Amino acid sequence: MAPSSIRRVAVSSALAAALTGAASIASVPQEGWPQWRGPRATGEAFGTEPPLKWSETEGVKWKVKVPGRGTGTPIVWKDRIYLQTAIPTGKKGPGDAAPRPAGGGGFGGEPAPNELFQFALICLDRATGKSLWQKVAREELPHEGHHRDHGFASFSPVTDGARLYLSFGSRGVHCFDLDGNLKWSKDLGRMRTRNGFGEGSSPALHGDTVVVNWDHEGADFIVALDKATGAERWRQLRDEPTTWATPLIVEHGGRAQAVVPGTNRVKSYDLETGKLVWEHAGLTTNVIPSAVSSNGMVYTMSGFRGNRALAIRLGREGDLTGTDAVAWSIDRLTPYVPSPLLSGDRLYLFSGNTNVLSCYDVKTGNALISGERIEGLGGVYASPVSAAGRVYLVGRNGVTVVIKDAAKLEVLATNTLAERFDASPAVVGKELYLRGQEYLYCLTAP
Numbered sequence: 001m002a003p004s005s006i007r008r009v010a011v012s013s014a015l016a017a018a019l020t021g022a023a024s025i026a027s028v029p030q031e032g033w034p035q036w037r038g039p040r041a042t043g044e045a046f047g048t049e050p051p052l053k054w055s056e057t058e059g060v061k062w063k064v065k066v067p068g069r070g071t072g073t074p075i076v077w078k079d080r081i082y083l084q085t086a087i088p089t090g091k092k093g094p095g096d097a098a099p100r101p102a103g104g105g106g107f108g109g110e111p112a113p114n115e116l117f118q119f120a121l122i123c124l125d126r127a128t129g130k131s132l133w134q135k136v137a138r139e140e141l142p143h144e145g146h147h148r149d150h151g152f153a154s155f156s157p158v159t160d161g162a163r164l165y166l167s168f169g170s171r172g173v174h175c176f177d178l179d180g181n182l183k184w185s186k187d188l189g190r191m192r193t194r195n196g197f198g199e200g201s202s203p204a205l206h207g208d209t210v211v212v213n214w215d216h217e218g219a220d221f222i223v224a225l226d227k228a229t230g231a232e233r234w235r236q237l238r239d240e241p242t243t244w245a246t247p248l249i250v251e252h253g254g255r256a257q258a259v260v261p262g263t264n265r266v267k268s269y270d271l272e273t274g275k276l277v278w279e280h281a282g283l284t285t286n287v288i289p290s291a292v293s294s295n296g297m298v299y300t301m302s303g304f305r306g307n308r309a310l311a312i313r314l315g316r317e318g319d320l321t322g323t324d325a326v327a328w329s330i331d332r333l334t335p336y337v338p339s340p341l342l343s344g345d346r347l348y349l350f351s352g353n354t355n356v357l358s359c360y361d362v363k364t365g366n367a368l369i370s371g372e373r374i375e376g377l378g379g380v381y382a383s384p385v386s387a388a389g390r391v392y393l394v395g396r397n398g399v400t401v402v403i404k405d406a407a408k409l410e411v412l413a414t415n416t417l418a419e420r421f422d423a424s425p426a427v428v429g430k431e432l433y434l435r436g437q438e439y440l441y442c443l444t445a446p
Contacts, residue, residue, distance in 0.1 A: 033076040033426040036156035036202045036246050042292045043341035045387035045427035051445040053413045061444040062129035070153030071422040077159050081124040086152035091116045093141030109196040110145040119168045133180040138171040146198030154200035165210050169199035184230035191216040194242035204247040211258045215243035234274030240264050244288040252314040261287045261300045281321040283308045289335050292342040303334035328365030333358050343386035353379050368407040376414045383424040394421050
């Protein structure tokens with residue numbers, strides 16, 4: 001790696017000692033796949049043994065067509081799978097056939113529809129893929145369009161093992177029990193997203209608090225809701241263009257914090273009070289990747305119209321820009337849509353939305369794999385996951401390349417399915433779940 005592409009800050013002995021205090025991820029269940037990016041919000045699965053090889057005729061336990069459209073990751077809890085979708089109803093909205101504005105008109109943006117959609121939560125049987133129930137959180141006419149690759153259901157639910165918490169953004173935040181009974185709904189208003197590209201930041205959960213970030217082209221805020229009632233605990237104003245990243249909740253020094261990447265500033269809020277704990281100068285335009293954390297560090301990045309990644313030490317307060325709270329930083333080959341994978345002491349990330357992969361030592365920032373092209377993968381939107389000593393890299397062209405979870409690139413298998421995959425995988429037990437444009441696959445090891 002070129003010397004200009006990575007910056008390291010020397011760690012004093014006192015700071016090194018402080019790094020031994022781990023930052024634990026929020027209190028979601030540490031089994032199944034209970035939230036976006038898995039049990040610890042890192043993309044890493046634990047105690048699992050998913051398949052290495054599969055095809056349309058081998059290793060498919062079941063394959064079911066999902067109604068509507070969605071690119072959010074399914075979550076898995078015990079014997080059930082939950083996912084969000086937006087289903088066109090065929091019913092015309094107000095104004096009937098007149099085309100409606102996209103709300104920005106950026107490249108790839110689509111006009112707002114004239115058709116009502118059902119914004120639904122679906123529960124499937126994990127053993128068979130059979131639909132157990134389907135509940136409509138809201139039926140309405142979307143006020144703006146979305147990116148042509150995006151859709152109206154790019155969110156993932158989160159569960160505490162008793163209830164499900166989900167956001168449809170402008171269509172509300174909702175809580176259901178595991179049998180599909182609605183417990184509460186909260187309307188936070190309407191977003192106006194950059195270029196009319198649509199919405200997609202999932203809620204985060206810690207203890208009795210649900211956190212929702214609301215960065216758009218209007219008045220921004222982050223809000224904490226009581227998980228039992230949906231009542232607001234606190235709300236803090238923000239000043240950001242549209243952000244699609246999901247908040248990351250970490251604990252450090254007995255304090256829970258909600259970390260939110262942003263174009264202008266990366267900020268962390270005290271989960272109890274909403275008070276700003278620390279901030280740092282921001283990332284690039286269109287922040288989509290979610291941050292990850294381990295061992296007292298937060299890793300945050302983005303990669304549209306520039307490249308930026310920061311390794312920030314927890315335990316500090318105030319403005320950390322230009323301080324030794326930043327252990328190292330990167331200014332090349334960072335991801336646009338895919339979030340990074342944190343697997344042990346290795347941080348994997350794609351470059352932009354391409355098949356170019358890098359891997360870094362999280363403690364030093366040294367590149368272990370630097371800009372290696374993964375043959376067979378098309379463009380990449382899905383975030384990588386790790387399990388059983390392997391890393392699973394899913395391309396939009398239906399190809400998944402499995403590599404060894406190691407400091408040197410070693411391809412173990414290349415698998416192809418007849419689908420397009422934009423959603424990130426979920427891994428539980430011996431099963432790998434891949435949500436495609438039309439179908440959800442359950443792939444299993446023998």
